Amino acid sequence: MSTLVIPQGYKAPLPNYELQRAIAFIKESFQTNLSNALNLRRVSAPLFVASDSGLNDNLNGTERPVRFDIPGVGGKDAEVVHSLAKWKRLALKRYGFHEGKGLYTDMNAIRRDEDDLDNIHSVYVDQWDWEKIISREDRNEAYLKATVRAIVAAVCETSEALNVAFPSLRIKLDREVYFVTTQELEDRWPDKTPKEREHAICAEHHTVFLMQIGGKLRSGEKHDGRAPDYDDWALNGDILMWNPILERSFEISSMGIRVDEESMARQLKLAGCEERAELPFHKMLLNGELPQTIGGGIGQSRLCMLMIGNCHIGEVQASIWDAETMKQCEEAGIILL
Numbered sequence: 001m002s003t004l005v006i007p008q009g010y011k012a013p014l015p016n017y018e019l020q021r022a023i024a025f026i027k028e029s030f031q032t033n034l035s036n037a038l039n040l041r042r043v044s045a046p047l048f049v050a051s052d053s054g055l056n057d058n059l060n061g062t063e064r065p066v067r068f069d070i071p072g073v074g075g076k077d078a079e080v081v082h083s084l085a086k087w088k089r090l091a092l093k094r095y096g097f098h099e100g101k102g103l104y105t106d107m108n109a110i111r112r113d114e115d116d117l118d119n120i121h122s123v124y125v126d127q128w129d130w131e132k133i134i135s136r137e138d139r140n141e142a143y144l145k146a147t148v149r150a151i152v153a154a155v156c157e158t159s160e161a162l163n164v165a166f167p168s169l170r171i172k173l174d175r176e177v178y179f180v181t182t183q184e185l186e187d188r189w190p191d192k193t194p195k196e197r198e199h200a201i202c203a204e205h206h207t208v209f210l211m212q213i214g215g216k217l218r219s220g221e222k223h224d225g226r227a228p229d230y231d232d233w234a235l236n237g238d239i240l241m242w243n244p245i246l247e248r249s250f251e252i253s254s255m256g257i258r259v260d261e262e263s264m265a266r267q268l269k270l271a272g273c274e275e276r277a278e279l280p281f282h283k284m285l286l287n288g289e290l291p292q293t294i295g296g297g298i299g300q301s302r303l304c305m306l307m308i309g310n311c312h313i314g315e316v317q318a319s320i321w322d323a324e325t326m327k328q329c330e331e332a333g334i335i336l337l
Helices: 016-038 085-094 141-165 182-188 194-204 261-271 274-278 280-286 300-308 323-331
Strands: 040-042 048-050 067-070 076-080 102-110 124-133 178-181 207-211 231-243 248-258 293-299
Touching (some): 016 040, 016 102, 016 124, 016 300, 085 102, 085 124, 085 280, 102 293, 124 300, 141 300, 178 182, 178 194, 182 194, 182 207, 194 207, 194 231, 194 248, 274 280
Antiparallel strands (some): 048 076, 067 076, 207 231, 231 248, 248 293
């Protein structure tokens, strides 16, 4: 189902050839800025994982992965990744990374059950996935906030450099991060939906880190779903920025300090999926065999459309859209790749 919004008077900020140059500029510049800010090194990552490995991210628990069998390995089932949240932590151990160092990689996914296909949602997901080893002493809010500030600085540096390289672009991003919890938002706006609260806080503070996502609020509702086996729900959050083209909040990253043995056991119980404790990845974590880490994903197409000033994610990535979206975009002069 499409819920397309075309801003009044919208015109693509760059012709298509220049747009491709701008996308390349952002991707090349940002990954350099991010790796320097967080001490990350690039690695190769899988497009799919074995279905019985426990490595795939189950997102909110309802989305179906794209699954297929591989005759060449005895008909074993594999799944296209939803994200690399758990795989990255295992890779840090296997690749010999040490405390204070981390990895980043390109993550490409297919979210087949993404039914709200609007200006910012697509069935195709592309993001920079990153993960870094930390000490147990760094599993705290101060370390989380410092990391968020470093990521936002890398985003803003890339945006400023883009505006120099492409003088016709005028998007200005705010470096100052406002930190707030999901409970604080519910307390302030109990009659708004979670998404409406995000729009409201971003209208006031243009760059926001919304913390503590996954558990139930005092109302008994969740702000949003999070899988119980990668982020610690007390030490995670979303980086939101105000999108001046769409005039709404705009999530560019979901991230957090990862679960340790105690928090994963607690969250598996709260989520009613304690059986996952028997999967290979989960056994390793519960046995203390994996490093303590912080990590997240940063949307590549999201960053591109925000920095360039496009109104639809299909302008910066190739995907599949319903007939009505394609018709409305064509009538508005919006070119979907």
